[in-house]
Amino acid sequence: MAATSEGKAEGRRCNGRPWDGIADELWSDWRWQFRNRIRSLKKLSAVLERPVASLAAWSPVIRAYPFAVTPYYLSLLDPADPVDPLRRQCFPDPREIDPAAAGSEDPLDEEGAMPVPGLVHRYPDRCLVIATGVCALYCRHCNRKRMWRRKEPGGTRERLQTMVDYIARTPQLREVIVSGGDPLLLSERLLDWFLGALRAIPHVEVLRIGSRAPVTLPMRVTPGLCAMLQRHRPLWLNTQFNHPRELTPEAAAACERLLMAGIPVSNQSVLLKGINDDYETMRALLYGLERISVRPYYLFQCDPVRGTDHFRAEIWNGMGIMERLWRNLSGLCLPRYVLDCPGGRGKIPLQPISLLPEGEAGKHSFDKTGRMD
Ligand code: SF4
Known part of the structure; x- marks a missing residue:
């Protein structure tokens, strides 16, 4: 325009x-x-x-x-x-489309853990809802990029109602993670209805939203949106800042609006080769998050999604970075470095190498899927 x-x-x-x-x-x-x-x-x-x-x-x-x-x-x-x-x-x-690329389109086997379309139920007490396939920005390292390829349907009331029905008849579910795509791109009215329908289920205690809007479209976090979200507390929001240059005044203001509405904001970075896989960049990111009151929660090892090899840092490098962070930064700044096991076998923490016997670190290597030799 x-x-x-x-x-x-x-x-x-x-x-x-x-x-x-x-x-x-x-x-x-x-x-x-x-x-x-x-x-x-x-x-x-x-x-x-x-x-x-x-x-x-x-x-x-x-x-x-x-x-x-x-x-x-x-x-x-x-x-x-x-x-x-x-x-x-x-x-x-x-x-991204190298025919020789390793990995899988769905390395966490989310499709295999869907009792109803778009709802991933892997852990007994919580489930993840893929509320929409739309994002403001398509991250090239995304572990759900298979959805863009298949032109996944957007969020509709019928589709979301099917998920509400499943959650209502599954009493062990106490937490629902509303993710996507980006659920904050649903219409405010539809998202309000959906969160309200989930909140009305007696055994659902906690709602969590996964959204990169504070990073890629911070103006989406309007006072009106925050007022609506506030009505559905306890509600947590996880976002994904990956680099300190993303911590702009606009992004900080968006997080501040959420925090002032009583919505805790946490961050889940992805360790990305050549982007944030060095100590200085990660330290600047974590210090910056602490300054704007966003809690570093996870640092993810990049999933082995096909066509994302060029983003995947060595696990030993990530553990070395974590080791230095543990030694030098306050606990408030420290995320947990984790690997989501291929095939949907859950997350495992990747501990700093000081927890291994001296001299062990250099003896091992990890393959592309995170398996140690
Ligand atoms: S915002 Fe999230 S779901 Fe959308 S492309 Fe980025 S990582 Fe994937």
Whole structure:
């Protein structure tokens, strides 16, 4: 959308992007951000100031795994730098469709643990609901990118009602994790109804939302949304900051609005090779999260999803980083480094190597699925 048609002269600059001069009120409107996501190579070529033909190698990638990035997130990255840690999280990469790529489309076997479509029931006392397949930004390392490939249906009341019915007739479920896609992209009315229907089930004690909106579309966390979520407490929100540059004033303000509504915000980073798999970057991220009162909860070893090998850091490297963090940072800053076992066998903590006998660390290696030799 051309800035001249909607923007005002004193509006925001966007590092030479198509939105130079856009009015602040539009920039801060999550619907405008969502509508103006870059989703095609044609639009991306304009941002990069390169001919569309020069991006031809990305065409089959985004046919297999769609591409979308919000103007806001795009404004944080350097589109011309192929190793920019934010660019790498959202720009396509031909390695995603390498026919020789290892791994599985569904390494945690979520599809095999669905008693009703979209509901994963693996642990006795809690379940995970895939409420929608839509995200503001498609993270290239996502462990559910198979859903974009199959064009998973969006959240509908009928589909969500089926999940509510299953949860109501399963009394051992005390916690429901509402995830996606991004559940904060459901209409406020539908999400309000869904959370209310879950809350009305006597054995459901706790609700949890998984959303990357505070990172990729922080303007979505409006006062109205927070007021609605507040009505469904106890409700926890987990998000995914992966790099300190994502901790912007806008993101901090979104988290603050949630916290002020009584919704604890925790963070689940993914350890990503070349993005945050070094001590200094991880320390800056954890210090930054502590400053904005977001509790570091998990640091995930990147799942062996097919086509994401280039994101997967060595487990020993991750354990070495955790070792230094344990020695130097306060406990409030420390996430648990975990591996989600392939095949859905649950999470295992990856302890700092100081807990192993001296000299043991260098004797072992891990294969792509996290198995130690
Ligand atoms: S926001 Fe979450 S579900 Fe959506 S693409 Fe990113 S990691 Fe995957």
